[in-house]
Amino acid sequence: xxxxxxxxxxxxxxxxxxxxxxxxxxxxxxxxxxxxxxxxxxxxxxxxxxxxxxxxxxxxxxxxxxxxxxxxxxxxxxxxxxxxxxxxxxxxxxxxxxxxxxxxxxxxxxxxxxxxxxxxxxxxxxxxxxxxxxxxxxxxxxxxxxxxxxxxxxxxxxxxxxxxxxxxxxxxxxxxxxxxxxxxxxxxxxxxxxxxxxxxxxxxxxxxxxxxxxxxxxxxxxxxxxxxxxxxxxxxxxxxxxxxxxxxxxxxxxxxxxxxxxxxxxxxxxxxxxxxxxxxxxxxxxxxxxxxxxxxxxxxxxxxxxxxxxxxxxxxxxxxxxxxxxxxxxxxxxxxxxxxxxxxxxxxxxxxxxxxxxxxxxxxxxxxxxxxxxxxxxxxxxxxxxxxxxxxxxxxxxxxxxxxxxxxxxxxxxxxx
Amino acid sequence: xxxxxxxxxxxxxxxxxxxxxxxxxxxxxxxxxxxxxxxxxxxxxxxxxxxxxxxxxxxxxxxxxxxxxxxxxxxxxxxxxxxxxxxxxxxxxxxxxxxxxxxxxxxxxxxxxxxxxxxxxxxxxxxxxxxxxxxxxxxxxxxxxxxxxxxxxxxxxxxxxxxxxxxxxxxxxxxxxxxxxxxxxxxxxxxxxxxxxxxxxxxxxxxxxxxxxxxxxxxxxxxxxxxxxxxxxxxxxxxxxxxxxxxxxxxxxxxxxxxxxxxxxxxxxxxxxxxxxxxxxxxxxxxxxxxxxxxxxxxxxxxxxxxxxxxxxxxxxxxxxxxxxxxxxxxxxxxxxxxxxxxxxxxxxxxxxxxxxxxxxxxxxxxxxxxxxxxxxxxxxxxxxxxxxxxxxxxxxxxxxxxxxxxxxxxxxxxxx
Numbered sequence: 001x002x003x004x005x006x007x008x009x010x011x012x013x014x015x016x017x018x019x020x021x022x023x024x025x026x027x028x029x030x031x032x033x034x035x036x037x038x039x040x041x042x043x044x045x046x047x048x049x050x051x052x053x054x055x056x057x058x059x060x061x062x063x064x065x066x067x068x069x070x071x072x073x074x075x076x077x078x079x080x081x082x083x084x085x086x087x088x089x090x091x092x093x094x095x096x097x098x099x100x101x102x103x104x105x106x107x108x109x110x111x112x113x114x115x116x117x118x119x120x121x122x123x124x125x126x127x128x129x130x131x132x133x134x135x136x137x138x139x140x141x142x143x144x145x146x147x148x149x150x151x152x153x154x155x156x157x158x159x160x161x162x163x164x165x166x167x168x169x170x171x172x173x174x175x176x177x178x179x180x181x182x183x184x185x186x187x188x189x190x191x192x193x194x195x196x197x198x199x200x201x202x203x204x205x206x207x208x209x210x211x212x213x214x215x216x217x218x219x220x221x222x223x224x225x226x227x228x229x230x231x232x233x234x235x236x237x238x239x240x241x242x243x244x245x246x247x248x249x250x251x252x253x254x255x256x257x258x259x260x261x262x263x264x265x266x267x268x269x270x271x272x273x274x275x276x277x278x279x280x281x282x283x284x285x286x287x288x289x290x291x292x293x294x295x296x297x298x299x300x301x302x303x304x305x306x307x308x309x310x311x312x313x314x315x316x317x318x319x320x321x322x323x324x325x326x327x328x329x330x331x332x333x334x335x336x337x338x339x340x341x342x343x344x345x346x347x348x349x350x351x352x353x354x355x356x357x358x359x360x361x362x363x364x365x366x367x368x369x370x371x372x373x374x375x376x377x378x379x380x381x382x383x384x385x386x387x388x389x390x391x392x393x394x395x396x397x398x399x400x401x402x403x404x405x406x407x408x409x410x411x412x413x414x415x416x417x
Numbered sequence: 418x419x420x421x422x423x424x425x426x427x428x429x430x431x432x433x434x435x436x437x438x439x440x441x442x443x444x445x446x447x448x449x450x451x452x453x454x455x456x457x458x459x460x461x462x463x464x465x466x467x468x469x470x471x472x473x474x475x476x477x478x479x480x481x482x483x484x485x486x487x488x489x490x491x492x493x494x495x496x497x498x499x500x501x502x503x504x505x506x507x508x509x510x511x512x513x514x515x516x517x518x519x520x521x522x523x524x525x526x527x528x529x530x531x532x533x534x535x536x537x538x539x540x541x542x543x544x545x546x547x548x549x550x551x552x553x554x555x556x557x558x559x560x561x562x563x564x565x566x567x568x569x570x571x572x573x574x575x576x577x578x579x580x581x582x583x584x585x586x587x588x589x590x591x592x593x594x595x596x597x598x599x600x601x602x603x604x605x606x607x608x609x610x611x612x613x614x615x616x617x618x619x620x621x622x623x624x625x626x627x628x629x630x631x632x633x634x635x636x637x638x639x640x641x642x643x644x645x646x647x648x649x650x651x652x653x654x655x656x657x658x659x660x661x662x663x664x665x666x667x668x669x670x671x672x673x674x675x676x677x678x679x680x681x682x683x684x685x686x687x688x689x690x691x692x693x694x695x696x697x698x699x700x701x702x703x704x705x706x707x708x709x710x711x712x713x714x715x716x717x718x719x720x721x722x723x724x725x726x727x728x729x730x731x732x733x734x735x736x737x738x739x740x741x742x743x744x745x746x747x748x749x750x751x752x753x754x755x756x757x758x759x760x761x762x763x764x765x766x767x768x769x770x771x772x773x774x775x776x777x778x779x780x781x782x783x784x785x786x787x788x789x790x791x792x793x794x795x796x797x798x799x800x801x802x803x804x805x806x807x808x809x810x811x812x813x814x815x816x817x818x819x820x821x822x823x824x825x826x827x828x829x830x831x832x833x834x
């Protein structure tokens with residue numbers, strides 16, 4: 001039985017893998033309104049200043065600030081109200097010394113105005129006179145042209161994901177179409193003589209294909225387009241031919257090995273025939289996930305995942321998701337929202353491996369607490385009962401209750417920006 | 418100028434609103450493979466035990482545990498190897514006292530076996546004899562029928578979102594179709610005489626419609642189906658007719674008010690004509706977002722959002738997202754992943770209002786740090802430059818640098834499960 005001579009720590013394994021990722025997979029043009037979650041293929045440069053005209057940030061009176069100096073409740077300044085500035089148009093008049101214009105939040109300042117007095121600090125007297133009860137400084141309650149964004153400014157970098165704020169920013173600039181990175185296509189191959197499709201009845205000794213479902217949806221969440229190649233028996237020739245096809249059609253290939261050692265051997269052997277440089281890492285210091293194979297074949301990443309569905313999912317989260325993010329050219333790869341939480345129970349582990357244990361995170365008065373979910377063999381429903389994974393560091397010999405641990409949310413999504 | 422007599426704290430405002438939400442919006446049947454992110458409309462009951470047959474969790478030899486008692490390297494037990502148990506089928510033979518069967522991880526145990534000896538603790542001698550070098554306990558290295566899930570067990574509650582682990586669990590059970598809650602339809606109305614569609618050129622005094630883009634994408638992320646009703650001028654009759662139509666066609670309606678006080682008055686007036694009970698909350702103790710209107714008209718939530726795009730987005734995150742989650746029947750409403758982080762700069766604020774300030778969260782050796790992004794008037798690109806919001810509590814008069822603050826990720830997504 002072959003054993004892994006040395007296990008590579010997870011961080012180092014990921015670095016080796018990412019150093020081989022080709023980042024240019026091409027781009028496509030989409031409507032901004034359809035670009036949610038996509039990644040910019042080039043920097044976005046603002047074609048205009050924002051705002052394009054000087055605006056009021058308050059309801060009140062547009063004035064020349066110097067006309068209000070020294071004004072107080074006891075000794076107000078009296079200004080002639082020249083008119084109302086309507087929303088969405090030019091003011092229609094200018095303001096001379098001793099004059100004011102009624103203005104609304106977002107309204108356009110007349111040329112000679114340089115401040116706005118809030119309505120609360122004024123008192124209308126008669127038809128066309130207003131008392132100013134407080135002075136305003138130059139620029140007060142106004143936004144200058146280009147104060148948010150300058151014309152020609154880089155407003156969104158290359159490699160940024162489009163979230164609601166970016167959608168809004170693009171709309172504000174009138175950018176209704178956008179060049180985004182093509183979605184990486186990830187081929188998913190399930191293997192195992194015992195594995196049948198989920199819609200099949202089971203004969204004794206058979207199990208249904210879980211990995212195609214979990215891996216597809218994880219890849220979808222990370223911004224890739226999954227392509228499923230079905231279930232391949234534990235035969236090297238069959239696995240080689242389907243893997244070669246997948247490698248040709250996809251940007252990355254995930255092979256969920258059969259659960260036995262011999263099935264894993266077939267996977268390693270096939271991956272090494274797919275192209276150079278082949279295997280980079282065989283065996284990672286992580287539990288679950290020790291028998292992981294990380295490879296690059298003909299410039300594309302191929303990952304041999306353990307057959308156990310929980311192991312395959314955890315490993316895909318730690319390796320396949322960062323590869324997708326790297327293919328997308330995301331500027332922040334693998335920055336996960338890890339939440340500190342108090343461990344509710346003792347958690348045994350062996351030193352020399354980074355353990356990731358299913359847990360249930362919740363909050364109470366004292367903050368976040370996490371219950372470990374003990375399951376002797378990484379059964380899929382222990383993951384369904386969980387909402388996070390608890391990290392037990394490489395050098396820890398178990399953790400005691402009340403230790404503050406790092407918790408990784410099960411979505412495996414990176415920080416939103 | 419009408420002012421808000423009293424501002425309702427955010428938590429209390431949300432409770433009032435959610436207490437009026439009708440939770441049954443109906444369900445539909447989808448394929449499990451397409452159900453990512455959807456919410457279960459009824460509990461999922463397992464039709465089978467999982468696993469369906471007793472399995473080995475190791476590569477090794479299936480045995481009767483009693484045959485290994487007392488075995489050691491110095492004094493091994495000798496067992497007759499009856500054959501190999503192939504993956505995906507019944508063993509084809511049973512094991513009597515003194516016998517063993519070669520078995521792979523995931524293989525089916527013969528009837529009379531109750532344990533598996535790991536390959537590493539055995540030594541093959543000759544063609545059909547194996548030395549057992551360590552004893553195993555009854556049940557060791559095996560999984561019993563139903564150890565993951567019992568037949569008839571509720572495996573997924575009603576009101577749970579389908580994430581990759583749930584997809585996998587459903588596949589394991591052969592459940593390839595699922596009853597999920599219909600996506601709530603959220604009507605989005607932009608108002609303002611100064612607002613034009615993003616693909617229009619701007620005349621002086623005009624701005625482009627940002628809210629339709631930010632609110633649509635936020636609703637999409639939260640699991641709703643947004644329906645945009647375009648831009649309505651600040652005229653009560655026009656706003657009333659389009660709002661009434663939206664209320665009829667949608668499960669919730671968001672109205673982004675014009676930015677002026679008079680435009681907000683029109684919104685309030687129109688919402689009160691849409692149906693009873695009408696306005697529940699007018700004015701929330703939150704910055705940005707004070708002029709928020711929360712209403713229920715004819716059993717549907719209507720939210721009047723401030724016109725400023727940053728304010729509208731923040732308020733929609735705090736109120737519209739939890740309403741969507743409530744309409745979806747999610748068992749955990751409004752549990753956001755708030756991350757503790759160290760504030761890098763002093764942050765001024767006034768007591769009596771919960772402030773949410775745009776920030777940029779990053780991690781360094783000491784953990785998470787957040788830089789506040791100062792912007793005098795909540796400009797949209799300050800949100801683009803941010804990746805989170807920093808919470809300044811209701812009763813704080815500003816926060817000092819190095820304070821540990823609560824940070825809300827800008828995705829406004831709830832905890833994944």
